[in-house]
Amino acid sequence: MNFRSYPGKTFVIESSKAIIRNEQLEEQRYKVGDVIPEGKNVGDVKTIPQRTEVNVLDVKTDPGRHTYVLASGNGADQVFGWTAATNLEGGFKNETAGLSPGVWQLEPLGRNKTCIDADALIRDGAPNFTSRGTTIPIRSFVAVTETSSDGRFVKCSQMTIAQNAMEVGEEIGWTKASNLGDGCSDLFFAPTWTDKKGPNACWREGEYIGPKLLVNIIGFGAEMEQITLDSVEAYLEMKDAAEQDNIQISINSAFRTFARQAQLRHLFDIGQGNNAARPGFSNHQHGQAFDLNTRHNVFDGSDKVYEWLKRNGPRFGFVRTVSRESWHWELLPAEAKALAAAGKFKLPHVNDA
Numbered sequence: 272m273n274f275r276s277y278p279g280k281t282f283v284i285e286s287s288k289a290i291i292r293n294e295q296l297e298e299q300r301y302k303v304g305d306v307i308p309e310g311k312n313v314g315d316v317k318t319i320p321q322r323t324e325v326n327v328l329d330v331k332t333d334p335g336r337h338t339y340v341l342a343s344g345n346g347a348d349q350v351f352g353w354t355a356a357t358n359l360e361g362g363f364k365n366e367t368a369g370l371s372p373g374v375w376q377l378e379p380l381g382r383n384k385t386c387i388d389a390d391a392l393i394r395d396g397a398p399n400f401t402s403r404g405t406t407i408p409i410r411s412f413v414a415v416t417e418t419s420s421d422g423r424f425v426k427c428s429q430m431t432i433a434q435n436a437m438e439v440g441e442e443i444g445w446t447k448a449s450n451l452g453d454g455c456s457d458l459f460f461a462p463t464w465t466d467k468k469g470p471n472a473c474w475r476e477g478e479y480i481g482p483k484l485l486v487n488i489i490g491f492g493a494e495m496e497q498i499t500l501d502s503v504e505a506y507l508e509m510k511d512a513a514e515q516d517n518i519q520i521s522i523n524s525a526f527r528t529f530a531r532q533a534q535l536r537h538l539f540d541i542g543q544g545n546n547a548a549r550p551g552f553s554n555h556q557h558g559q560a561f562d563l564n565t566r567h568n569v570f571d572g573s574d575k576v577y578e579w580l581k582r583n584g585p586r587f588g589f590v591r592t593v594s595r596e597s598w599h600w601e602l603l604p605a606e607a608k609a610l611a612a613a614g615k616f617k618l619p620h621v622n623d624a
Contacts, residue, residue, distance in 0.1 A: 274378060274486055276367040277327040277340075282359045284323045284342075289358035291317040291351055296333060299352060319351050319358070330356075330368040330487075332495045338363060356493035364521045365510055368487040371470065371497060372458050376412070377432050379454035379484070379500065384427070386411040387459045391450035393443060400424050400445055407446060412455045414439045423448060430455075453484055453500060468529040473499075474556040477549075483558050490522035491564050497526040499558035502602045506561065509587035518579045523598065524562040527555040554593065559602045561589070568597050570623060581616045591617035 291299045299317040301307050308320075319325065319342060328350070329341040338356040340363065343349055356363035370378060377383055391407040394400040397419060407413065407427065414437055417426035425448045429440035432455060452459045463469045464482050471482035483499045490496035498506060506522075513520045527535070532553045538544025547553070554560040565577040572578060577597050584590065588604040591597070610616055 274367055274370050275330075276365075277330070277363075280327070281324050282327060282340075282342075282361075282363070284319050284321055284325060284354075284358055285360040286358040287318075287321045289319040289321070289323075289354050291319060292339065292353040294353070296331075296339060296353060317352070319354060325351065325359075327363075327366075330366075330489075336495045338368075338489050338493045338495050356489060362491075362493045363489045364491065364493070364519075365507070366489050367503070368489065368495070370454075370500070371485040371487055372456075372461075372463075374458065375454055375456045377435065377437065377455040380437065382415045383430060383437050383455050384413050384415055384451035384453060385455050385459055386413060386450060387452045388447075388450040391446050394424065394445040394447075396426070396445050397424075403444065407443060407450070410457070410460065413443060413451065415451070416442070418448070419445075425451065427451075468550075470528050470530075472529055472556075473558050474529065474551040474553075477551045479551075480557065485526060488522065488525075490525070496522045496524065498522070498561070499526060502559060502561075505588045505602055505604075509584065509589060512583065512587070513576075513579055516579060518576060519564075520576060520580075521564045522561055523564055524555060525560070526558055527553060529556065532556055554599070554601065560592075561600050561602070562596075562598045563600055565598045568595060568623065570597065585611035585616050591621050594620070594622045597623070 293299055301311055301313050301315050301317060303313055325342040325344060327340045328343050331339050339353045340356050342351045342354050344351065386407045386409050389409045392402045393405050393407060394402050412430045413427040414430040415425045416428055424445050426445050427443045429443060431438045431440065458464055464471060466472060467479045471485060473480045473483050485497040486500055486503050488496050488498055510520045529550050532550040535544055535547035536549055539547045566574040569577065580600065584600055585607040588602050588607045589600045590603055590607045590610055591599065592601045593599040606618065
């Protein structure tokens with residue numbers, strides 16, 4: 272998939288106060304010698320005129336996770352500068368802005384993988400997948416050409432990268448899918464990748480369950496959120512389907528790092544924040560939880576977003592899992608399938624009384 276959805280799109284400046292900023296996100300002002308628009312003077316803050324059509328060349332965030340875009344006019348040679356994503360019509364919601372971490376020899380394309388296990392045995396095919404007694408060298412880049420019916424084993428070929436594209440070479444054989452990481456990168460061997468409290472570490476009910484690749488996505492209020500690579504397709508499909516029904520879905524909160532959860536817990540402990548689970552115990556740390564833009568606990572049928580999710584969420588794999596939190600939905604495909612068959616949308620223990 273395309274992990275940066277904004278290239279090639281045209282956006283419209285909605286705000287009448289779309290301030291232009293430099294690389295450090297400092298406000299820019301007109302100086303002597305600048306071409307100064309009518310009605311502006313030396314010393315005034317530079318702005319992009321309302322209703323201007325712009326392209327987005329790049330995206331960044333400030334320490335508060337507020338999103339800014341590098342806006343240009345017709346072509347990259349007419350660059351305005353950085354401006355807040357909230358100045359764009361629609362607030363830049365649901366645009367994807369790359370992977371986290373962001374350094375790759377070749378980003379995940381679906382078939383390109385890195386061998387991350389020093390004991391990645393090469394095997395024969397079905398039905399027994401018997402070991403041949405040899406292994407795929409760790410750090411090797413491979414191309415997956417076939418997957419077993421249960422998804423546990425994959426057939427691989429040697430792979431090289433030429434001009435940022437895959438070149439598939441000689442067949443290697445079958446190996447366990449768990450021996451391979453998505454995409455081609457040395458990040459799988461970096462200390463931060465295996466750090467149990469690192470930026471990609473996932474936890475469930477106090478147990479570390481390993482790291483996951485994250486996709487940056489702009490949420491409600493143009494705050495940068497992160498969702499796991501394995502949940503992107505389902506979320507975007509649901510979002511697109513909702514738009515067909517004139518319903519706008521966006522993310523208020525998704526994946527949280529261990530450090531972020533610890534910060535939220537600390538604020539709660541000192542009486543300066545909302546209730547927050549201990550780090551390692553939050554539903555937002557296992558990579559399947561989404562707080563969506565429903566009105567909070569409005570169950571009388573007037574919340575159009577919530578009513579749409581009730582009817583449609585399970586067919587995209589999303590179900591409600593937390594009592595008295597209408598906004599909290601999790602990607603649980605197996606549970607969703609069973610609930611959808613029964614005409615339901617939330618797990619049995621969820622109680623909104």
